[in-house]
Amino acid sequence: MTLTVDITARDGAARTTTVTTTRGSYHTPLFMPVGTRGAVRTLTSADLEELGVEIVLGNTYHLMLRPGAELIARHGGLHGFAAWDGHVLTDSGGFQVFSLAPHVDDDGVTFRSTYDGSTHRLTPESAVQVQELLGADIQMALDVCSPLPSTPAVLREAMERTLAWAARARDAHRREDQALFGICQGGTDVDLRAESARRTAALGFAGYGIGGLSVGEPREEMLPALAAAISELPDDRPRYLMGVGDPLALVDGVALGVDQFDCVLPTRLGRHGTVLTDGGRLQLRGAAHRDDDGPLDPKCACAVCRRWSRAYLRHLLMVDEPVAGRLVTVHNLAWVLALMDRIRAAVATGTLGVLREEIAGVWAPATDDQEARGGVR
C-alpha cells in the first residue's frame, strides 16, 4: 500500500489518525483548503505553510485546461510549480465536468471547456494519467455525480458506472508514490450507499472518498447516508467526505468516522467579507464594525486577529482593496484549522459530544442556506 493509517485515539466512531505517505505524514481529522487553479485564492504556498495546512486540494478540471497538465509536469508537478512541499490531493475533474451537462457514455465523459468552448474527454484512464502529470500525492478515481433529485434508477446507474470506472482507474494506476482513492456514490439512499461503499472497498483502494453529499439534500438525509457508507469502509483506510466544510457538518462527519474534508466555504466567504467566528458568521460590511477597534474574533490567535482591527479590515473591504479578501481568507482558514485542532483534541479526550453541542448551538440554524451548509466547491 502507498499509504498507512495509524489510529491514535477513538471516541465512538470518531478517530484521530496519523496517515503516512511517501511524502510524509498528515494528521486527521483534517480540513483541506481548495487551491482551485494551483493556488488557494489570494494565498501563496508560504501562507499555507504559516497556517499549518497539511494538504491542499487541486482541481484537475481547471488545471488540465489552464495551463495544461503537461506544462505543470515539466515544472515538477504541482509541488514544484507552486513551490509547495506539503501534501497535494487532486480531484478527478468529474465534479466540475458533471456540472456542465456533459455527454456521458460507458467509456467516459465529453464536455466543453468553460474557458474557450473547446471539446475535451475524460475517461477513468485519462483522469488517472492527467493526475499523474499533476503529481498529486493522492489522486481520486473518476466518478459519476448524479443530479439532485435523481430517480432510484438514475442513482443506481450512476453508482454502477462509478464502480466500473473505479475498477478501470485502479487498473490504470501506475505511480507507486501516488495513492489512489475510490469514490462511493448512491445519493441519500442508505442501501445504495452501503452497497456502493462495500463494492468500492472490495476493489481495494488506498483510501475512500464519499461523494455526492451536501449537494442540497437536508442534513437529516445526509447523515444516515454518510453513516451507511462508512459502515462498509475498512477501518485502516482514510475516509474523505468531499466538498463539505461548514462547522457543524465537520463535527458531525468526524463523529461518524470521517477523516478528511475539503470545501471552498471558508475561502469563498472570506473573499466576500463574511467572517467565521466562535460566535457564528460575522458580516464585516455591517455598519456596526465601522469604528470597532477589536479583532475579527476575540478568541482567534491568527496573524490577522493579532494585528488588525475590524474597523481597518472593514475599511479595506468597503474600498475594494484586494488585500481585504486575502486577510479575511487567512483568518477564516485559521479559524477552521483551529476548529479541527479542537475536534482532534476532543476525540483524544473523549469529549467530542460536548464540542458537538457547542458547535450546534452556534451553527445549527442555517438549514435553508446552501452555502452555509458547505454545499459548494
Ligand SMILES: [Zn+2]
Ligand atoms: Zn483570526
